[in-house]
Amino acid sequence: MPTSKILPYDVIIIGAGINGCTAAYYLSQAGLNVAIVDKTGIAAGGSGAAGAFISPKFHKQGPLKELMDEAYAEAMTFYSTVLASQTLLKPLLHISQDDSEEPIYLEHSAIVDARSACESLAHGIDFYLLDVQSPTYHDNQWHCEDLQSTYLVLTIGAYPKILPIDYVGLRGIWGHRIDVTTSTDVPHIYHQFVSISPTMKEGVIAIGATHDVHYSPFDSSATYDIESGRTLLLENAAKTLKLNNIIILKDYMGLRSGSNDYMPMLGSLVDTEATLALHPHLQHGKAVDPKEFVYYPKAIMINGSGGYGFVLAPYLAKRLKEYLVDEIAMDETLSPSRYFPRWAKRKKG
Numbered sequence: 001m002p003t004s005k006i007l008p009y010d011v012i013i014i015g016a017g018i019n020g021c022t023a024a025y026y027l028s029q030a031g032l033n034v035a036i037v038d039k040t041g042i043a044a045g046g047s048g049a050a051g052a053f054i055s056p057k058f059h060k061q062g063p064l065k066e067l068m069d070e071a072y073a074e075a076m077t078f079y080s081t082v083l084a085s086q087t088l089l090k091p092l093l094h095i096s097q098d099d100s101e102e103p104i105y106l107e108h109s110a111i112v113d114a115r116s117a118c119e120s121l122a123h124g125i126d127f128y129l130l131d132v133q134s135p136t137y138h139d140n141q142w143h144c145e146d147l148q149s150t151y152l153v154l155t156i157g158a159y160p161k162i163l164p165i166d167y168v169g170l171r172g173i174w175g176h177r178i179d180v181t182t183s184t185d186v187p188h189i190y191h192q193f194v195s196i197s198p199t200m201k202e203g204v205i206a207i208g209a210t211h212d213v214h215y216s217p218f219d220s221s222a223t224y225d226i227e228s229g230r231t232l233l234l235e236n237a238a239k240t241l242k243l244n245n246i247i248i249l250k251d252y253m254g255l256r257s258g259s260n261d262y263m264p265m266l267g268s269l270v271d272t273e274a275t276l277a278l279h280p281h282l283q284h285g286k287a288v289d290p291k292e293f294v295y296y297p298k299a300i301m302i303n304g305s306g307g308y309g310f311v312l313a314p315y316l317a318k319r320l321k322e323y324l325v326d327e328i329a330m331d332e333t334l335s336p337s338r339y340f341p342r343w344a345k346r347k348k349g
């Protein structure tokens, strides 16, 4: 009879996009034994499609802007040191869409070669091609087929959930971008209706990306119209810069995963059934301290970075490492549990 061999790890990371690969990099650098699992391959999701600009959020003060400023500073250091050969440092010209504000010229900005960045971060870390349906926890360990680990980290972006955590509201935002050649000089990165930017590839200009909340590849009735996506990209680019003799080289498409409040998520996952059994009055809108919720043991999610996954990934991965290795508490304001009380109340209705 064939016997399966258990493969033990400290951490299994499900999802090999920029969040999974950066988390794997930080955790393995800290000495943990890490496995990365993906159903399709490295950078197969939104990460492989990304233009991967590293820029802060312009305008709109508040907690998100503060977080993004910190994440942008950490990302610039991370990509220019750890991934120097996948990172092109270029100034960025940000122009408001209605010309109501003065353009901002940002000296320090970058564009990252998304796919090779993910591959480089995952290099030397055990990788398994596996479509995880529902990981299980028993005997103090997480199990995904033959893999087992103390910690489980979910970085599956906008893909269907693999634990019953319906309270975590995520929006898939479809994006399309193109690589082109043009006889027009593009000296720096332009951000206006779309981005226009030089890339790591000599003579190749990136134009992107569209934002479409209506199309999803998970809706079987839908087919995406590439031609209309290209037209939209070129029309929007032309409003910023006249690009001559354009030849389209390649299309990239994928889903961003956005949270309802635009803040990213890093934190433990509420076991909804156990929590509602313990605190049924949550369904009547009664406030319960999130510390009193029941959480899946040692399961953490990183998600909801929207169009800023490459900017936020080093920041979030570093906080995850500080939590798992240095026992520094995670920021409660980023916890996915922030959505749970409202969901529990609505569930009753």
Ligand SMILES: Cc1cc2nc3c(=O)[nH]c(=O)nc-3n(C[C@H](O)[C@H](O)[C@H](O)COP(=O)(O)OP(=O)(O)OC[C@H]3O[C@@H](n4cnc5c(N)ncnc54)[C@H](O)[C@@H]3O)c2cc1C
Binding pocket: 014, 015, 016, 017, 018, 019, 020, 037, 038, 039, 040, 041, 042, 043, 044, 045, 046, 047, 048, 049, 050, 051, 052, 053, 054, 130, 131, 132, 133, 155, 156, 157, 158, 159, 160, 162, 174, 175, 176, 177, 208, 209, 210, 252, 253, 254, 255, 256, 257, 302, 303, 304, 305, 306, 307, 308, 309, 310, 311, 312
């Ligand atoms: C067109 C476009 C342009 C963008 N431009 C930028 C930009 O300029 N700057 C920026 O910072 N961000 C940008 N983004 C956003 C950024 O790409 C995303 O925020 C980021 O990719 C999210 O990464 P992730 O690792 O969370 O998810 P993903 O990259 O989507 O990775 C999820 C992975 O999980 C795997 N998976 C899912 N379910 C399972 C399962 N059950 N079992 C095993 N594996 C599973 C998938 O195969 C996939 O590889 C852009 C995105 C798009 C689409």
